Amino acid sequence: MKTSQLTTRSALALFGGPKIRPRPFPTWPVFGPPEERRLLRALRSGKWGKLHGPEVAEFERRFAALHGCQHAIAVVNGTVSLRIALMAAGLQAGDEVIVPPYTFLATATAVVEANMVPVFADVELETFNLDPRAVAAAITPRTRAIMPVHFAGQPADMDRIMALARKHKLIVIEDAAHAHGALFKKKPAGSIGHLGSFSFQSSKNLTCGEGGIITTNNARLAEACRSIHNCGRIPGGVWYEHHVMSANYRLGEFQGAVLNTQLNRLIAQTKTRDRNGQYLAARLRQIPGVYPQRRTAATARHSYHLFLFRIDASAFGAPRAAVLKALAAEGIPVSGGYPIPLYRQPLFLNQAFGPYLPGSRKKLNFGEVHCPNCERLCAEQGAWLEQSLFLGSRKDMDDIVRAFAKVYEHRSLLNQVQS
Ligand SMILES: Cc1ncc(COP(=O)(O)O)c(C=O)c1O
Numbered sequence: 001m002k003t004s005q006l007t008t009r010s011a012l013a014l015f016g017g018p019k020i021r022p023r024p025f026p027t028w029p030v031f032g033p034p035e036e037r038r039l040l041r042a043l044r045s046g047k048w049g050k051l052h053g054p055e056v057a058e059f060e061r062r063f064a065a066l067h068g069c070q071h072a073i074a075v076v077n078g079t080v081s082l083r084i085a086l087m088a089a090g091l092q093a094g095d096e097v098i099v100p101p102y103t104f105l106a107t108a109t110a111v112v113e114a115n116m117v118p119v120f121a122d123v124e125l126e127t128f129n130l131d132p133r134a135v136a137a138a139i140t141p142r143t144r145a146i147m148p149v150h151f152a153g154q155p156a157d158m159d160r161i162m163a164l165a166r167k168h169k170l171i172v173i174e175d176a177a178h179a180h181g182a183l184f185k186k187k188p189a190g191s192i193g194h195l196g197s198f199s200f201q202s203s204k205n206l207t208c209g210e211g212g213i214i215t216t217n218n219a220r221l222a223e224a225c226r227s228i229h230n231c232g233r234i235p236g237g238v239w240y241e242h243h244v245m246s247a248n249y250r251l252g253e254f255q256g257a258v259l260n261t262q263l264n265r266l267i268a269q270t271k272t273r274d275r276n277g278q279y280l281a282a283r284l285r286q287i288p289g290v291y292p293q294r295r296t297a298a299t300a301r302h303s304y305h306l307f308l309f310r311i312d313a314s315a316f317g318a319p320r321a322a323v324l325k326a327l328a329a330e331g332i333p334v335s336g337g338y339p340i341p342l343y344r345q346p347l348f349l350n351q352a353f354g355p356y357l358p359g360s361r362k363k364l365n366f367g368e369v370h371c372p373n374c375e376r377l378c379a380e381q382g383a384w385l386e387q388s389l390f391l392g393s394r395k396d397m398d399d400i401v402r403a404f405a406k407v408y409e410h411r412s413l414l415n416q417v418q419s
Contacts, residue, residue, distance in 0.1 A: 014325065014330075015416075019329070019330050028388035029202070045253075049253060050256070056252070059074060070219070072215045077210050077211060078211075089145065094115070097147055100123050107149055108342050112357060121137070122372065122373050126293070129149070130149065147172075150175070152384065157296065176197060176198050181205070197215075204305065230249075288408065307389070309385075310381040318411060344366075
């Protein structure tokens with residue numbers, strides 16, 4: 001395909017030409033009368049807490065079943081869910097947990113907040129997901145767990161990660177904060193490791209504003225999670241009897257009511273995103289210098305929380321920032337992704353861990369960590385589009401393609417773009 005077949009010859013919107021996409025894309029969240037009715041019902045019931053109402057309990061059952069799990073424990077957010085999973089798995093202070101550095105902060109800080117050491121292993125450039133070879137190289141005698149992120153909604157290479165875990169007797173906690181409804185082969189995200197963790201924060205593909213959930217097929221781990229999220233109580237124990245270090249992390253009934261209605265929409269929305277995402281990836285791949293995230297053969301359903309791509313500055317003759325600025329001016333809401341790897345965040349460089357990890361600090365030096373693929377994604381190439389765009393039509397995808405093609409065609413002007 002010639003890019004000139006896709007565009008008008010008009011000037012870049014950045015320099016006063018007409019926008020390719022003047023209309024907004026679909027927004028998020030999507031809600032309507034079912035959410036209103038169910039929220040009102042929960043309100044009028046007077047049962048606003050998980051201990052007394054039916055909503056969260058019903059949601060836990062339905063979410064677990066949809067994700068191929070026997071157990072699910074809803075909590076206040078998707079950071080706490082990671083920490084509870086680590087604690088339930090019996091990890092101890094100073095144990096090492098392997099995490100990717102190209103992810104939201106919470107994947108690594110949940111480890112620190114559990115008094116454990118995050119060890120960063122690089123991601124693959126083409127999938128943006130944890131590289132199993134880097135994981136293998138990061139394993140030490142102190143490693144106790146691996147926490148792969150199904151980044152953007154494409155499952156990590158769980159066959160190789162689980163094989164490493166079996167070999168070294170490690171716990172695997174899937175950070176599935178982006179991966180509601182995603183499938184690795186026939187298995188839902190969150191059902192493959194020992195434990196899974198999801199977020200329901202506002203931007204997520206399933207949301208109630210704030211919330212999270214832990215999934216597992218292991219009854220013992222489920223019981224430990226239930227106890228930790230409920231002040232250390234145990235089945236059959238009396239009310240003021242507390243057995244383990246814990247707190248109240250229970251999700252409320254209003255969130256449960258919203259999640260129960262949102263869950264009815266999830267699979268249809270996920271299929272729409274996957275269809276649009278695959279279509280867009282195929283078309284963008286034809287534009288020089290644009291590399292959509294490689295889809296692995298094991299990805300039976302990608303939840304496209306983010307549509308990831310890389311920009312090759314040399315093909316555009318201009319840096320990523322100029323390309324993205326020109327796309328934004330054409331009406332395409334685009335992000336350059338994470339600007340620095342997690343291990344370069346001041347929090348890690350300065351070990352600003354508050355009271356956590358007192359015994360490990362002398363041994364740690366995050367300034368020495370080097371994950372070349374992650375650094376390249378952050379500094380030069382990585383970019384993404386958000387999930388709500390993919391709830392739209394094929395015509396919406398075509399507008400995105402036309403904007404990329406127009407920017408590529410006018411690439412010789414991009415060096416005039418002020419950063
Ligand atoms: C990969 C990942 N893990 C964990 C979290 C934490 O979830 P929450 O914001 O619900 O605490 C997020 C997002 O916000 C995330 O993107």
